[in-house]
Amino acid sequence: MKVLHVTYDMRIGGTEMVIKNIIEGNTDPDIKMSIFCIESPLGPWGHELQKTALIDITVANRKPGFDFELIQQLRNHIKTNTIDIVHCHQYTPWVYGALAAMGSSARVIFTEHGRFYPDTSSWKRKIINPLLMQLTQQVTAISRATKEALKAFENIPLNKIKLVYNGILPLSSPKSDVETLKETLGIPNDFLVFGTVSRMDPIKNHKLMVRAFAEFNQTFPNSILLLVGDGEEKETIVGLIEQYSLSSNVILTGYIKKPVNHIAALDVFLLPSFSEGTSMTLLEAMSLSKPSIVTDVGGNPEVVQHAETGIVIKNNNLKDLVSAMKTLATDRQSRELLGRNAKLRFDDMFSLDKMCKAYKALYQKR
Structure with missing residues (x-):
């Protein structure tokens, strides 16, 4: 099984740490993971994963506005690499990932990692999100509050959202x-x-x-x-x-x-x-x-x-x-x-x- 994590980049932050932990915590040899960043530069955690975990990472350069070329680039990547799961982290990567996977055999998972403060709603999103949901197998949220926000601000039904808390290895310090x-x-x-x-x-x-x-x-x-x-x-x-x-x-x-x-x-x-x-x-x-x-x-x-x-x-x-x-x-x-x-x-x-x-x-x- 090939899992492609689609994200903004792999700089230092909570979303990036979750991706890093999922990859480093994967003990199943039958699951191969890779990363597609829609923006550059890659970031230090991306370089670290390339060196220590030998992870394949592709870095695009998203253009201002809606980048139709990025969809095609990501679609080619999914098909060329026979990706099975497109795991999108955060909203914008989900939009590009879901549209890019359309017409392929890849299944889409969207994880919302948090909300901006103050939270806002957009009529455009509320129209397009039900359409994106038709292309998405599963939505996950990292907290109940995030789950509720997806319903309130993104028009995604609660019964379509699974709660998956973040997890890390415990720290120790002599x-x-x-x-x-x-x-x-x-x-x-x-x-x-x-x-x-x-x-x-x-x-x-x-x-x-x-x-x-x-x-x-x-x-x-x-x-x-x-x-x-x-x-x-x-x-x-x-x-x-x-x-x-x-x-x-x-x-x-x-x-x-x-x-x-x-x-x-x-x-x-x-x-x-x-x-x-x-x-x-x-x-x-x-x-x-x-x-x-x-x-x-x-x-x-x-x-x-x-x-x-x-x-x-x-x-x-x-x-x-x-x-x-x-x-x-x-x-x-x-x-x-x-x-x-x-x-x-x-x-x-x-x-x-x-x-x-x-x-x-x-x-x-x-």
Whole structure:
């Protein structure tokens, strides 16, 4: 069986990590996977897969507007390589993938990985989507919230959408490595560490984290905010840190390729995003037994059980975030219990094996 993953590119992000994990988690020698990127450049994870997994990757260069030539290019690729499954990731790749597979024997699967904030509807999509569904064997969503959004904004019936949660391999980090990292970053052992790993994008709401930490730090001065990542919001975040005089208590590392030790160094993982599907870094934190504070958006309240594996707060609510941080700061036993529960929930719900088995079943479904 030949499975072709159709996506924008293979740069660093949640969708790309899911594709990478599906490919690396495939243990069936009878299933051969490849990737077709509709946009260039390919991205670092694409280059990594080419080297380590010897995956065939084709990179196109989508033109502005609707690119009819791209459909033909993708159709030729499907037929020439006798593709059995065209697995499209995100909406635009689905449009091109479904149209390209039309008239071939390839079956189409569309996975929606998340929604933009604020979510919007389009009359054009609501007209064309039922037609695309005629060319599509299965639609999957990575959270119930994403599934509901597909119905509300894309006119796709709920009974046509299957829920498949993201899955990853659990992380591990030797205690000695974490101690070395803390020493390198200048974090005292008795300091409480809050933080996150994410691109510095407005949707991740780093500004709320800094503002909340500024208020929290007044009561708990022996604390650190560790922000791992880079992006367009960095300059704004640096400005806020200076405005609140937090330079001694906020650490910006920039992009870290493998931030496992940084996540392991946290006492509490923060994810106050405006919108989320199923955050891969949140799953990574849970696999390391970290309690979390997340906003009540997208898949967050499905992943984090309030008061059992973490704390779920209102979206963009400064008071709630400060309160949650103070609650966990004052109760070490509670932090540790939430962390243990988070690991148990991760093992039960979000393992790589569980996700890969779910997609394999869809590939084999006739």
